[in-house]
Amino acid sequence: MRTSKYPSSSNGFSQRAQAVEPPPIAWLMEQKLKYPALISLAAGFTDPDTLPDKETMQIMHQMAKSKAVMRTTLQYGTGSGRKRLRELTGQRIAELDHTASDKPAYNSERILITHGSQQFLYLVTEALCDAGDMVMVEAPTYFVYLSILKYFGVRACSVPLKTDGIDLVAFEKKLEQLKQSGDLWRLKIIYLVTYHQNPTSQSMPLGKKQALMRLLARYERDAGHPIYVLEDAAYRELGFAQEASAPSMLSLPGALKRVIYSGTYSKPFATGIRVGFGISPAPLARALEHIKGNQDFGTAELLQAILERALESRLYAKHLKLIQARYAQKAGRMVDAMKKYFPSTVQWAAPQGGLYVWTKVPEPVDTGPRGELFETSLKQQVLYVPGCYAYAPDVMGPERNTAMRLSFGNASLHLIEEGIRRLGKSLRATLG
Ligand SMILES: Cc1ncc(COP(=O)(O)O)c(C=O)c1O
Structure with missing residues (x-):
């Protein structure tokens, strides 16, 4: 009788597949499903209001006119x-x-x-x-x-x-x-x-x-x-x-x-x-x-x-101008709200582009997914990306658990303001 090198409990997965873990982003998205009213400042999704819907339709319409193109x-x-x-x-x-x-x-x-x-x-x-x-x-x-x-x-x-x-x-x-x-x-x-x-x-x-x-x-x-x-x-x-x-x-x-x-x-x-x-x-x-x-x-x-x-x-170039202005407006709204609602000991640099504000909180606040701030924020129905995910395992210092990534990409102007207000409340509660 041939004996397998796998124990009977094995699923037969490759070593790579066995080592693979769900990406943190999947877990963050699950939270959104669990708490539907959640304001997510976590996802790197882009602005829904400026997606190039008309531009895309216009291009496809043009393409559809030619059988050869199709x-x-x-x-x-x-x-x-x-x-x-x-x-x-x-x-x-x-x-x-x-x-x-x-x-x-x-x-x-x-x-x-x-x-x-x-x-x-x-x-x-x-x-x-x-x-x-x-x-x-x-x-x-x-x-x-x-x-x-x-x-x-x-x-x-x-x-x-x-x-x-x-x-x-x-x-x-x-x-x-x-x-x-x-x-x-x-x-x-x-x-x-x-x-x-x-x-x-x-x-x-x-x-x-x-x-x-x-x-x-x-x-x-x-x-x-x-x-x-x-x-x-x-x-x-x-x-x-x-x-x-x-x-x-x-x-x-x-x-x-x-x-x-x-x-x-x-x-x-x-x-x-x-x-x-x-x-x-x-x-x-x-x-x-x-x-x-x-x-x-x-x-x-x-x-x-x-x-x-x-x-x-040139539709691309035109669209780009529109979204750059939109993100500048959203980033501005987020930063203004942070100035208004966050304790003065919280630090960040106003972004000049991109989708994120990297925010540092004073110790002993732990921004990690099992820390009090994350828990309190979930109860306040607001989600951020814990900074620890952005560090490779060889980084062991306090920086792992004292930062969070806040995204202004997806939420509306109103929800950015409201999300930051709630996060400010959790920060104050956690900082005592
Ligand atoms: C730094 C960076 N590189 C690459 C990507 C991948 O983007 P895409 O596959 O949509 O081009 C992302 C997406 O968030 C990103 O943040």
Whole structure:
């Protein structure tokens, strides 16, 4: 008789699937179901009132007039994405970087269209990391990316954030430690959310990006491979200020070899259309396309075609202006309400873009999901994202439990004000 290596109680899941946990966001959404009247300042959902419904209808109506167009857009496409959308994407990023789009860094051959930038982040991590490898992340960082690292058995190595991006002194110290211990070869990616970061809303200035690239060039000889910078620019186009954003790392020397740019049309246009993209060094771009081939062999043509037309007709640019103004208004309302309702010991920085206000409360208040503040807030029917989710396991200090992420993206102006009022009440009750 053959005996199985699995105990009879096993579900036969792979080790990866056994290790997977429901993402924190699923738990936060459950709370919304449990407490229907809850005001959620937690979800990263976008503003429902400014979704481009008319624009999308107009584009689809135009498309439907041509049988030839419908024949291609209702069909499978290529693995890397529609050529025209890739070209428009390269042109757009070059424009944002204030440079010529015919530079190799923005070449459409290096661009992969994905199902949201989330898929791109996943594919990059799969292509570059084996279990036991390391990725450097900001502390705090985008918590869903931490889940991807955990899933692949990749170690997150945290570098603290200053008010203008990562602490370069701490970053260099980590590189040096890894070099001395002979572990530098395990460091594959530096993951940075460089524009209106999730969760802190900070942006990284150009000077810091340049210094970081110089450091990497110095250390990667000892790593034996490029140490890639994965620049996540998901919130790049959601800035409120009139002045242009800093150029991306694609514009810097050495970019062709080590910069991977992750972008999205999801936040700036429609999360429901969910088209994202990535720009990678050429050999990596091919590997990513092949892995995507195994997953879905191409992002939905129809959705790509909608985006293509939005970009070409300038509807996209027009819509962007509208949502930037809307988010500036919502952020302003949130910050004004915080000034009015929060105890003076609570700290935050007014965001210049993005969807979040990162808020720090004084100890001993614990912002964690099992802490008194979270419980009291739920009773007040208001939800925030506990700051602890945004820290990798190697961060053990008090910062884990003294912050919360508040989003002004989804709630109406009225509910933002009311949510902050209730949160202020819970803060006062918890602080005594
Ligand atoms: C920092 C960051 N990167 C990437 C994503 C993924 O967005 P999408 O897949 O909609 O492009 C998000 C979504 O919230 C995010 O906050």
